[in-house]
Structures are given as structure tokens and as C-alpha cells.
Amino acid sequence: MVPMKQRIRWLALHGFVRGLSSFAARRGDPQARLIADPQVRENPAAFADEMRSRGPLIRGRAALMTFDHQVANEVLRSDDFRVSSLGGNLPAPMQWVMRKTDPGLLHPIEPPSLLSIEPPDHTRCRKLVSSVFTTRAVAALRERVQQTADELLDEIDDQTGVVDVVQKYCAQLPVAVISDILGVPDKDRSRVLHFGELGAPSLDIGLSWKQYLQVHDGIAGFNAWLAEHIRRLRRNPGDDLMSQLIVASDDGAQLSERELQATAGLVLAAGFETTVNLLGNGIRMLLDTPQHLETLSARPQLWPSTVEEILRLDSPVQMTARTAGCDVEIAGHHIAAGDMVALLLGGANRDPRVFTDPGNFDITRANARDHLAFASGVHACLGAALARIEGATALRALFETFPDLRLTAPPQRRGLVNLHGFQRLPAQLGSRQATTAGLPA
Numbered sequence: 480m481v482p483m484k485q486r487i488r489w490l491a492l493h494g495f496v497r498g499l500s501s502f503a504a505r506r507g508d509p510q511a512r513l514i515a516d517p518q519v520r521e522n523p524a525a526f527a528d529e530m531r532s533r534g535p536l537i538r539g540r541a542a543l544m545t546f547d548h549q550v551a552n553e554v555l556r557s558d559d560f561r562v563s564s565l566g567g568n569l570p571a572p573m574q575w576v577m578r579k580t581d582p583g584l585l586h587p588i589e590p591p592s593l594l595s596i597e598p599p600d601h602t603r604c605r606k607l608v609s610s611v612f613t614t615r616a617v618a619a620l621r622e623r624v625q626q627t628a629d630e631l632l633d634e635i636d637d638q639t640g641v642v643d644v645v646q647k648y649c650a651q652l653p654v655a656v657i658s659d660i661l662g663v664p665d666k667d668r669s670r671v672l673h674f675g676e677l678g679a680p681s682l683d684i685g686l687s688w689k690q691y692l693q694v695h696d697g698i699a700g701f702n703a704w705l706a707e708h709i710r711r712l713r714r715n716p717g718d719d720l721m722s723q724l725i726v727a728s729d730d731g732a733q734l735s736e737r738e739l740q741a742t743a744g745l746v747l748a749a750g751f752e753t754t755v756n757l758l759g760n761g762i763r764m765l766l767d768t769p770q771h772l773e774t775l776s777a778r779p780q781l782w783p784s785t786v787e788e789i790l791r792l793d794s795p796v797q798m799t800a801r802t803a804g805c806d807v808e809i810a811g812h813h814i815a816a817g818d819m820v821a822l823l824l825g826g827a828n829r830d831p832r833v834f835t836d837p838g839n840f841d842i843t844r845a846n847a848r849d850h851l852a853f854a855s856g857v858h859a860c861l862g863a864a865l866a867r868i869e870g871a872t873a874l875r876a877l878f879e880t881f882p883d884l885r886l887t888a889p890p891q892r893r894g895l896v897n898l899h900g901f902q903r904l905p906a907q908l909g910s911r912q913a914t915t916a917g918l919p920a
């Protein structure tokens with residue numbers, strides 16, 4: 480039987496918001512539409528264009544929202560704003576209920592996750608992992624990423640009929656790469672992927688009871704698996720980042736046990752739950768524009784800028800949020816201390832004041848890299864360099880190996896608000912081309 484405590488927690492965190500949002504969405508409240516309107520989930524770009532035309536900052540029932548590139552960037556970089564935690568803008572009684580019903584699990588957007596802590600703790604924890612993900616350190620992984628892509632393509636080539644490219648390729652490549660970095664054994668990968676799939680809606684609010692239970696199971700399973708993995712590496716350390724973090728935590732001063740689990744868990748989960756969407760979104764966009772595939776075949780040096788344009792136009796992480804730490808003025812609007820601002824990164828990435836003809840997929844766009852798909856400021860994505868290499872390598876390898884790849888049915892979106900990608904891309908691979916296994920330029 481499900482404990483009553485869980486029901487109460489769901490009601491406070493999601494049930495209440497869910498009920499209110501479906502009512503408020505019908506009356507046009509922008510924040511409620513984001514949560515409860517399936518059309519907005521399916522086509523966030525159209526919603527962003529509509530909202531941006533109302534001004535740089537829009538007031539919703541529970542928070543401010545921005546779809547404006549300059550405002551989003553300013554908030555992300557400002558010392559006047561703090562990261563927001565799960566349910567941080569709920570009314571005080573709901574927050575009290577949440578504290579009383581806290582199951583004690585590590586959650587990606589609750590402290591001590593990197594995403595939810597501030598300097599000096601944030602600086603201390605991030606420093607312990609950042610050296611592995613610098614552009615230079617990640618460049619050394621390029622060959623390993625290429626090899627993983629080639630192995631996966633060999634595996635799918637052996638399958639006959641329709642292949643789901645998301646499950647068999649896009650999801651597998653990032654988890655294999657980040658597992659190598661964190662010393663996760665091959666045999667554990669499918670379990671880790673399964674927990675990630677269950678936990679993916681954890682970044683959304685207004686979940687149904689069924690989704691909430693699924694997320695709870697995913698996070699609980701992941702927490703238990705991670706604790707066991709850390710115990711194993713403590714007994715038998717390897718040459719991986721997780722083993723280094725364990726050493727840092729064992730000396731006591733650098734990282735507590737809970738910080739160790741939260742930091743390692745976030746790096747692992749963020750390492751595959753996001754890039755899968757970049758790859759799936761990219762495949763879909765490129766199949767829709769065969770002229771770009773032709774250009775890329777002749778000019779493979781355009782793969783990195785193509786990845787930037789995919790990140791901009793169909794951003795895998797659609798939003799984040801910050802809370803004002805003091806009264807502050809942004810874009811002529813007064814924001815009071817404690818006000819939350821939802822930053823719609825995907826919308827900001829289509830701001831016509833920054834990107835000319837923003838809806839156009841232009842793989843040679845000079846300023847595509849100015850997108851905010853990896854956010855900016857002190858919490859900017861730690862894995863951006865890795866994601867970029869994975870994107871360029873995996874997409875190039877797929878389209879060079881199977882140039883006749885075709886979708887066999889309409890692709891299905893994941894149906895989440897924040898993590899924006901495809902659940903399934905059923906495809907016919909077509910005949911295989913011998914490639915030079917060249918690394919992206």
C-alpha cells in the first residue's frame with residue numbers, strides 16, 4: 480500500500496498545482512498553459528512567440544516568465560538571483576507540508592544537487608568535477624565517442640526491419656560515454672537508463688499521481704544503485720571521476736557523503752538524460768531538411784555549427800528558474816525579493832532581436848552559439864563541451880553510415896514540459912555505406 484505521506488506530498492507539490500493549472504490555463508494564464516496545455520508542450524516555439532510579443536517579462540499566477548534572450552541572460556548572470564528549488568514558489572502551507580513529508584531522497588533540483596546550491600558550496604563541489612569536462616579534457620574523449628558510435632551502429636545494422644533510433648542509438652551513446660567517465664560497469668547501464676527514464680519528469684511540476692509514483696520509484700532506485708556503486712568503488716577504486724570524488728569525500732573536508740552522492744548522481748543523470756534529446760531532435764530536423772544533409776556530406780566541417788543550430792532551435796532543456804534574492808529592476812520591471820522568474824531558454828533561443836529569421840534552420844548561422852540552451856552564469860552546463868562533441872560525432876556517424884535513413888512513422892514526443900525530445904523515432908536504416916570512420920573536423 481502506498482503510504483499516506485506520499486499522497487499528501489503529491490497533493491502539496493503537484494496535485495494542487497495540477498488542479499489549479501488546468502482551470503487557470505483555460506482562462507489564459509501563461510504559466511498554467513505551460514504546465515497544463517498539451518499544445519504548448521507539443522509546440523513550445525509557437526507559445527514562446529505569442530508570449531514574447533507581450534513584453535520581456537510576463538506575470539503569471541505564481542511567477543514571472545521571460546522568453547526574452549537579454550533578460551534571461553541577465554537573470555542567469557546576476558548575483559541578485561538565486562537558484563530555485565522544487566516547489567520553491569508554492570504557498571507557505573504547501574512548503575510546510577513538503578518539509579514534513581520529505582522522503583529524504585536525493586533529487587536533481589533539491590540541495591545539495593549542484594543545480595540547487597550557491598557559492599561557496601557550489602564553487603567547492605563544482606570544482607571537484609569541472610576539470611574532467613573542460614573543452615581540452617573533453618577533446619581527448621573524441622575518439623572514444625566515435626568508437627562508441629561505431630559500435631552502436633554495428634549493433635543496429637544487425638537488426639532487421641524497423642529500428643527505434645532513439646532507444647537503440649540516441650539513448651545509448653551518452654550513457655555509455657558518461658558511464659566510462661564515472662566508472663559505471665557495462666552491465667549496470669541498462670538499469671541506470673531505466674531509472675533515468677522513470678525519473679525524467681522530475682524536472683516538471685503538476686505531475687499526475689501515476690507520474691509522481693513513477694518518478695519516486697526512479698529516483699529511489701537510482702539512489703540505492705548509486706550508494707551501492709559508491710560502496711563498490713570505495714572497496715575497489717578505479718581510474719575514474721567517481722573514484723576521485725570518493726577520495727575527496729573520504730578526506731572529509733572537501734565533500735560530505737551526501738554531496739558526493741548528489742554531485743556524482745547529477746553528473747551521471749544529466750550526462751545522458753539531455754543529450755538523448757539533442758540527438759533525437761537533430762535527427763528529426765535533418766531528415767526534414769535533406770538539403771542540409773547534402774551540404775554536410777560535402778562540408779563535414781559544418782557539423783559543429785549544425786549542432787549549435789539544433790540546440791538553439793529545438794532546445795533539449797526548455798527552461799530553468801531563478802528567485803530574486805533582493806528587490807531588483809530588470810528590463811524596466813520591478814522584481815521583489817522572493818519573486819521567482821521562469822526562464823524559457825527554448826523561447827529565448829528564438830528571440831528575433833538576437834537571431835535573424837529565428838525559425839529558420841540555418842546550419843551556417845554565424846551567431847548560433849549565442850543560444851542559451853546550456854544556460855549561462857555560474858550554473859551554466861558543466862557538460863556542454865561533452866554534449867557538443869557527442870552531438871557532432873553521433874549525428875555525423877549515423878548519417879554517413881546510413882545516408883538513406885527514413886522515418887517509418889510519425890515520431891513521438893516524450894510529453895514532458897522541460898526535457899524536450901522524442902520518445903521514439905521508428906526508422907528504416909537503408910543500405911550501409913562504408914565510412915572512413917573520420918572524426919568530425
Ligand code: HEM
Pocket residue numbers: 593594595605612657745746747749750751753754757794795796799800824851852853854855857858859860861862863865866
Ligand atoms: C545537449 C545536452 C545538454 C543540455 C541541453 C544541457 C543543459 C543544461 C542546462 C540548461 C543547465 C543549467 C540549468 C540551470 O542553470 O538551472 C545544465 C546544468 C548542468 N549540466 Fe547540462 N546539459 C546537457 C548535457 C550535459 C552533460 C553531457 C552533462 C555531463 C557532464 C551535463 C551536466 C550538467 C551539470 C552537472 C549541470 C549543473 C551545473 C551547475 O549547476 O553548476 N549536462 N545543463
